[in-house]
Amino acid sequence: MKKVLVLVLASLLIFSFAVSAQEMTLRLADNQPEGYPTVVGAKEFARLVEERTDGRIKIEVYPGGILGDESSTIEQVQFGAIDFVRTSITPMANFEPAMNVLSLPDLYPSEEYMFQVLQSEIGEGILEGLKDAGIVGLTWYDAGARSFYTADKKVTSPEDLEGLRIRVQESQLMMDMVEALGASPTPIAWGEVYSALQTGVVDAGENNYPGWYYNSHHEVAPNFVEDEHNRIPELIIMSKITWDKLSAEDQKIIKQAAVDSTEVQREAWDKRTEEAKKLAVEEGATITTLTPEQKQAFQDKVKGLYPKYSEGYEDLLNSILNFEMEE
Ligand code: GCU
Structure with a gap:
């Protein structure tokens, strides 16, 4: 044994x-x-x-x-x-x-x-x-930071987004954000966004510069507005x-x-990111930068997301807002 x-x-x-x-x-x-x-x-x-x-x-x-x-x-x-x-x-x-x-x-x-x-x-x-x-x-x-890009309409204010169909990630937060800006959110998997823009299923997308350029979205949605709504x-x-x-x-x-x-x-x-900006413009896309006031107009519309999404997570939110950066 x-x-x-x-x-x-x-x-x-x-x-x-x-x-x-x-x-x-x-x-x-x-x-x-x-x-x-x-x-x-x-x-x-x-x-x-x-x-x-x-x-x-x-x-x-x-x-x-x-x-x-x-x-x-x-x-x-x-x-x-x-x-x-x-x-x-x-x-x-x-x-x-x-x-x-x-x-x-x-x-x-x-x-x-x-x-x-x-x-x-x-x-x-x-x-x-x-x-x-x-x-x-x-x-x-x-x-990086995410911004909107559109197929046709040039955007400089949240009002310009009203009524547009905007592709979003499969995310309730991002759907609510786009709705708060007066547009219609359409969740679509990332790999299908190019054809959704090309065929007009959506009028716009939102992402960072490398996401926009290296997936060729600039070809079908060439108007990038640097509103930098979130990271x-x-x-x-x-x-x-x-x-x-x-x-x-x-x-x-x-x-x-x-x-x-x-x-x-x-x-x-x-x-x-630098390369994407440069190449996109060389290939005919346009990048619109905004003043701090113009950016703020986008932020003002989406402030309502804070109470909804921090409910039960107030401590986490406060610890981020009050975080002390090291030099
Ligand atoms: C970013 C990210 C992807 C994601 C995409 C999206 O670009 O790198 O992983 O899928 O956003 O908007 O879906």
């Missing part, structure tokens, strides 16, 4: 050692095209993981939405069919309403302010909360099912590699 027990224990030990030193190939989904700053960040993450595990853990990056649209890839992460997704955070608000608070209009005075908030205990606390939804949040990525950061998330299969050391390597990839993503972000 004792012998059997010893044998069982020994084989368990050998087995767990084999698992911890396991070689694996994991998959990461991104709905942006090859060369896009988030894909550059994801590839840096993959490179660091491979290097730091001596090639034991490989991550294949699948850009361009080939593993599915954003919402479906998040679900696949929850049940373990995909290991990682680089995603915008609003589609996660269905199961983590704090994501809506982080995406409220006019919330962060600057990009740097936003990053310091996200990389502080505030952001870490939100990532921790995702575990209940089967998700391990690894690191935040930059996605919606992005995340690299991981399936908790995959996470739980890893040794503690490998978990640490993965988390750190993701965090370390952020710098490369942010650099690529800044570079590609």
Whole structure:
């Protein structure tokens, strides 16, 4: 009997050692095209993981939405069919309403302010909360500020948006925001926005400069108005099912590699934003910048989102608004 027990224990030990030193190939989904700053960040993450595990853990990056649209890839992460997704955070608000608070209009005075908030205990606390939804949040990525772009009508005030059909993410917050501006929101998956603009299913979209340019939306919606209504950061998330299969050391390597990839993503972000603006204009699109007063007119219309979306999350909202930035 004792012998059997010893044998069982020994084989368990050998087995767990084999698992911890396991070689694996994991998959990461991104709905942006090859060369896009988030894909550059994801590839840096993959490179660091491979290097730091001596090639034991490989991550294949699948850009361009080939593993599915954003919402479906998040679900696949929850049940373990995909290991990682680089995603915008609003589609996660269905199961983590704090994501809506982080995406409220006019919330962060600057990009740097936003990053310091996200990389502080505030952001870490939100990532921790995702575990209940089967998700391990690894690191935040930059996605600049979002603005409107239209197919025909030039926009300089919220009144100009009235009656337009505007594509939004699959997000209640973004639907409410567009409605508050007097337009009709139409949720459409990112990969289908180009044809929705081209065929006139929608009159406008809203996103950052790289999103607009590197998905060729400037060809079919060439009027970009830099109203900068909100900032919606992005995340690299991981399936908790995959996470739980890893040794503690490998978990640490993965988390750190993701965090370390952020710098490369942010650099690529800044570079590609400038490039997108320049190339879009060279290719015939127009960019309208607004005065602070003109921008404020958009913000005034959407202030009503604050009470609705911070209900039950007042402490979180206040901690963001009162956050003390480090130099
Ligand atoms: C951003 C983000 C995408 C997202 C898109 C959208 O560009 O990078 O992940 O899908 O917004 O508006 O849907």
